[in-house]
Amino acid sequence: MSDPDRSPRSPGEQDPKDMGLALRTKKRAAAMRRQALRRTGCCPSKVVDMNGNRVTVLACVLLAAAVLVVAIRFHAARPAVESAGEARGTGERPQEKRRRERPAEPPPTGAEPSPPPRPPAGPVPLRPALETAVLDRVRNAAVFLQVKHVSYLNEKSEQESSGSGFFVSNDGRIVTCWHVVNAQREAPELVIPLKLHRLEAVVDSGTRRQLLFPARLLAADPESDLALLKVDYRPEAWLELGDSETLMPTTPVWVLGYPLGRVFSVLQRGPEFSINRGHVSSLRRDDLDHLDRIQFDAAVTPGNSGGPVFGEDARVVGVANIAVGTSRVNFAVPTSKVRQLLAACPLENGAGEACSVVLETDPSGARVFLDGQDRGVTPLQLKAQAARVLLQFTRPGRRSSAQWIGLYDGLKLRRELKPLEGKALKSARNAAGPAPDIQPWPHGAPLLAQDFTDSRAADTWRQNTGGGLTRSWYVEGGALHQWSGDGLLHAIFTGDERWTDYALTARVKIATNERDGRAGLIFRATQDGFALFRLHRQKRIVQLAFHSSEPFGWQVLAERRLPIDVEGGRWYGMEVQTVGQRVRCFLDGQPVLEAVLDLADAGGVGFYSVDAQASFDDLRVSKLAPAGEAQVPEATVNSFWFxxxxxxxxxxxxxxxxxxxxxxxxxxxxxxxxxxxxxxxxxxxxxxxxxxxxxxxxxxxxxxxxxxxxxxxxxxxxxxxxxxxxxxxxxxxxxxxxxxxxxxxxxxxxxxxxxxxxxxxxxxxxxxxxxxxxxxxxxxxxxxxxxxxxxxxxxxxxxxxxxxxxxxxxxxxxxxxxxxxxxxxxxxxxxxxxxxxxxxxxxxxxxxxx
The missing domain is CATH 2.60.120.560 (Exo-inulinase; domain 1)
Structure with missing residues (x-):
């Protein structure tokens, strides 16, 4: 502390303390010089260094002066260092401070020492990995979902669950996963659907600002596991969709949600949001190179489903929907599929309580039912609440139409009601007669030729796997292959449904396995089904059959046992010729079946495989115009199931x-x-x-x-x-x-x-x-x-x-x-x-x- 009775020094006046320190330092240096001379045993004019070289007295004087200057500067700087340590309040002794901060080498002679930088007062603030504005935006856009399902039969509680979601518009639309809002109950031999009884969206969950709103389902895409909800609330923030195609492996991403649901709730509030950082592990694509799933390694647990996966700019790149145990192998639905969902209920169209909807049918006069409620006869303009409903049209003499659809303001829908055509199913179990004595009709102009040298040759062909959309066909090595050996139907289609009279030829190979593998040629294919000429490997038979899309089933119209073994792994030449209702089938150029079938007059072509991997090559489709020949009896149904x-x-x-x-x-x-x-x-x-x-x-x-x-x-x-x-x-x-x-x-x-x-x-x-x-x-x-x-x-x-x-x-x-x-x-x-x-x-x- 300074003496209050002492007058201040004038500029240039030296502090007596500093003068005393300098005098003591000078005396200490002289003593050290005299001690060094005594060690050498020589006179001052003949000092010798450690190498035996003579050093003059002048050199010794200069060395001592340099030592003196360094000592003076060191002692002058010590008070400033001690005062800085006291200001920081570290409680560290000055000697310990000097010993800890002593430089490895002394500063060069004549250099001015700089004082250490003064640290900020108080604790050092921690910076989040995301910008504060981004974090606030995703927090305000996050939604905690509470779901309750009951039995359709007695409406007793069966299952309560929760999930995550996020706002995608300023009118309260929420994207989540379909499995969050849809539930089923396992039962012996089947799965029983449950009724959605309550769906609630919690905004600002876990905070004092928490708000709860009833939500309704606007649209859904079960195949992609996505759903669109709506609440009557205008959120503070919503998230924009990014482009999943711009992602690359190792791209950093964040996932936000409410893991484990209400496990982390406090009192009556919902849980607070959880956010985890990870990276894109892989971009999973289908056989057409379309992005199907995003694999990432951020921590995800049940309850995160439906939460956004986003980047540093808060743009959503995916929707979390699958977690493989605790392996950190997690998946998200890409935003390309989210955009398809939003197209079913466009953001620019209203989704309120009284949406204007126009419904038409061809022919008109069909009765309209919304979730079982009779709303009138087409053409019909009505007001309805925006929601996902079961829309049904019925008209005598016509096939009914049923479809799950999202209603929104401005929706205009038109449906064609096809004529109702019944068919008698009576099993005849006719024994096959001798092989027909026929010759193939001559081929005319080509309609289609494909040798599968291009690996993308079948990219645009439509596929059917057991009535679903799973793809199992690919082109490789100059052939088309079906890779699955399960018992499901695997069919692939091409051509024009307007084709009438034509010949279809191709080479077919069935892989050897323990099942009765079947493969064949599809013809007269329409949306209602297709006709089929197929070869059974183990049973050694050929069949003419018809597959109906609805109800899903088969009718065997004709069959014949072959006199030869059907070898696995061998190529067989198959040909089917259809003119009007007449059909001729050939195997390796030999006639095997001929019949008159009650089929559609036109349709496309394709290939078929069940219970075996199969390969196909050298597809040719040609026009036919044969002359009139002898009448062939109409084929009867040998067997059927659906x-x-x-x-x-x-x-x-x-x-x-x-x-x-x-x-x-x-x-x-x-x-x-x-x-x-x-x-x-x-x-x-x-x-x-x-x-x-x-x-x-x-x-x-x-x-x-x-x-x-x-x-x-x-x-x-x-x-x-x-x-x-x-x-x-x-x-x-x-x-x-x-x-x-x-x-x-x-x-x-x-x-x-x-x-x-x-x-x-x-x-x-x-x-x-x-x-x-x-x-x-x-x-x-x-x-x-x-x-x-x-x-x-x-x-x-x-x-x-x-x-x-x-x-x-x-x-x-x-x-x-x-x-x-x-x-x-x-x-x-x-x-x-x-x-x-x-x-x-x-x-x-x-x-x-x-």
């Missing part, structure tokens, strides 16, 4: 209540339903086929009432094979207008107990099988569920067949049979009487074996 699992919107079903037309039954992916217990004598009839002898198997779940299968419906009369879930009564009945005659019945209380014990799940799976063989009618009802533990423990007292049923979860089984010659053929349908029932699948075949 399956309706309600994964696609049906167009051949027509609803009745009693004998009058009724509103179409509600359909969701995986179920066709009748949920109104006040409705009496409801039927949903498949108008596509007129069935003779056949076997029908139906899987359903029921909460109350009576349900069953309608057989041989001719419009006025029908058989009903059903089960009363409240009494356990299984019956076969003949309905003729208002007269209902029970032909046979049998009750089993276990059926009733199984249904009533279903609880929140809505009951067990009920398997109803019927068999028609002339006048003989049989019906079997099986209740399948999770076996009771006590029943499992009591297996030791049961017969072997009963033990097997217990392990399979068979809760009850009832069989009834009767004989009645009244009806021999008719349409198939579903039946519900004062019931709440869901039909999950209907499978039909001509096979008499169960």
């Amino acid at each position: 399956n309706e699992n309600f994964q696609r919107e049906p167009s051949y079903w027509r609803a009745f209540q009693g004998e009058a037309d009724a509103a179409p039954w509600p359909v969701v992916p995986g179920a066709c339903m009748q949920l109104d217990p006040t409705v009496r004598q409801a039927r949903n009839v498949l108008e596509r086929y007129d069935l003779h002898d056949s076997q029908v198997a139906v899987k359903a779940t029921c909460a109350e009432g009576t349900f069953g299968v309608v057989l041989r419906d001719d419009g006025q009369r029908r058989y009903v094979c059903g089960v009363d879930c409240e009494t356990g009564r299984v019956f076969i009945r003949l309905d003729q207008g208002p007269v209902r005659k029970v032909l046979v019945e049998k009750s089993d209380a276990r059926i009733r107990d199984a249904v009533q014990g279903g609880g929140a799940t809505g009951g067990p799976l009920l398997y109803l099988a019927t068999q028609q063989n002339g006048p003989e009618l049989r019906c079997r009802v099986v209740a399948i569920g999770t076996p009771d533990l006590r029943t499992l423990l009591g297996e030791g007292d049961q017969e072997p067949d009963a033990k097997a049923q217990v392990r399979m979860g068979v809760l009850a089984q009832v069989d009834v049979q009767t004989t009645d010659p009244t009806l021999t053929h008719g349409r198939l349908g579903l039946y519900a009487d004062r019931a709440r029932v869901m039909f999950h699948s209907v499978q039909v075949s001509d096979d008499g074996e169960e």
Whole structure:
């Protein structure tokens, strides 16, 4: 501290303390010089260094002076260093400070020392990895989603879940994942869809500003796992879409969401957002080189689904939707697919409570149903709330139209209703006669030639994999290949659906495996199905068949056993010629099949493979114009089967209540339903086929009432094979207008107990099988569920067949049979009487074996 009584020094006056320090330093240097001279043992005029060289007295004096100057400067700088240490409040002693900060080498002689930089007062602030403006924007655009699903049958709670989302517009539209808002329940042998009961969006989740809004579904793309929601709220911020194609592996990205949902909630609030940094690991592309998935390594857990994956500029490059365990192998949907979703409900169009919608059909006069509600007849202009709805058109004599669609302001929609063309299905089981003695018709002008030397030759061809869009075909080594050996249908199409009379030739090779691999040529392909000339490897047969797109199934029209073995890995030349309804088939130039088929007059071409990898080459399509020849008998149906699992919107079903037309039954992916217990004598009839002898198997779940299968419906009369879930009564009945005659019945209380014990799940799976063989009618009802533990423990007292049923979860089984010659053929349908029932699948075949 300074002395207050002391007058200040004038400029240039030296501090006495500094003068004393300099004098002491000078004396110390002189003493050191004298001590050094004594060590050498020489006089001052003859000093010798360590190498024996003589050093003059003048040199010694200069050396001492330099040491003196350095010492003076060092001591002069020490107070400033000590004062700086005190200002920082480190509590460090000055000697320790000097020892810690002592430079490795002394500064050069004559250099002015610079004081160390003064650090900022207080703690050093930490900088986030993202700019504050970017972080605030994504935080304000994030949305926490709360979802509750219930059973369609009794609306009891089944599942509560949560997910993430983000605003993409200033009117409250939210992008998330489809699996966040859609749920299913696993059951024996099938998956049961659940009803979306509550959907809520939480803004500023986990903060005092938290707001909760009910949300509604505007549009969805289940194939891409995307959904678009809407809330009545104008957000502070929303996120723009970037370009996923600009990404490269190692590009840094961030993912924002609400992992583990409400696990991290505080009191009544939702969880706060979580943000993690990572990098793009890989860009997963399909066989057409289209970006399909973005792989990244940022930490993702359940609850992050639907959250944005974005870059440093806050532009979204993907939507997080898949996490592979804890491996940090995570995936996101690219923004190209998000833009396709937004096109289904454009941002520039309104999505409010009263949207103007125009609906038209060709021909007009079709009745319009929105989510089962009758809205009038086309052409129709109506006001409706923006939402994703099931839109259905029905008109007598025409195929119905059903489609899940997002309504928005300004939507104009037109649908063509095709004529309803029924077909009789009666299995003939005709034995094949000798090979036809025919010659191929001469080829005319070429329509198509493809040798597959270009690896992109089939890029634009349409593919069908088991009724879905999965791609399994590729071009390599000068041939087209189908790589999967599973039991699904694998078909690929090209050409013009307007082609009429033509010859289709190609080389076909089936790979060897343990299955009966099939491959062949597709012709007369339309949206409704295609005809097929196929070769079976193990069975050594060739077949003419027809595949129907809806319901999904097959009809074998002609077949012949070959006198040779079909070798795996060998190329076979196949040719099919079609003129009008006449078809000729050749294998390696030899005629094998000839028939007249009831097919479409025109259609495209393609290839087919099931149960084996197959290859195709040298495709040629040429025009045909043959002269008239001998009449060929029309082919009959040798066998058939089809399956309706309600994964696609049906167009051949027509609803009745009693004998009058009724509103179409509600359909969701995986179920066709009748949920109104006040409705009496409801039927949903498949108008596509007129069935003779056949076997029908139906899987359903029921909460109350009576349900069953309608057989041989001719419009006025029908058989009903059903089960009363409240009494356990299984019956076969003949309905003729208002007269209902029970032909046979049998009750089993276990059926009733199984249904009533279903609880929140809505009951067990009920398997109803019927068999028609002339006048003989049989019906079997099986209740399948999770076996009771006590029943499992009591297996030791049961017969072997009963033990097997217990392990399979068979809760009850009832069989009834009767004989009645009244009806021999008719349409198939579903039946519900004062019931709440869901039909999950209907499978039909001509096979008499169960």
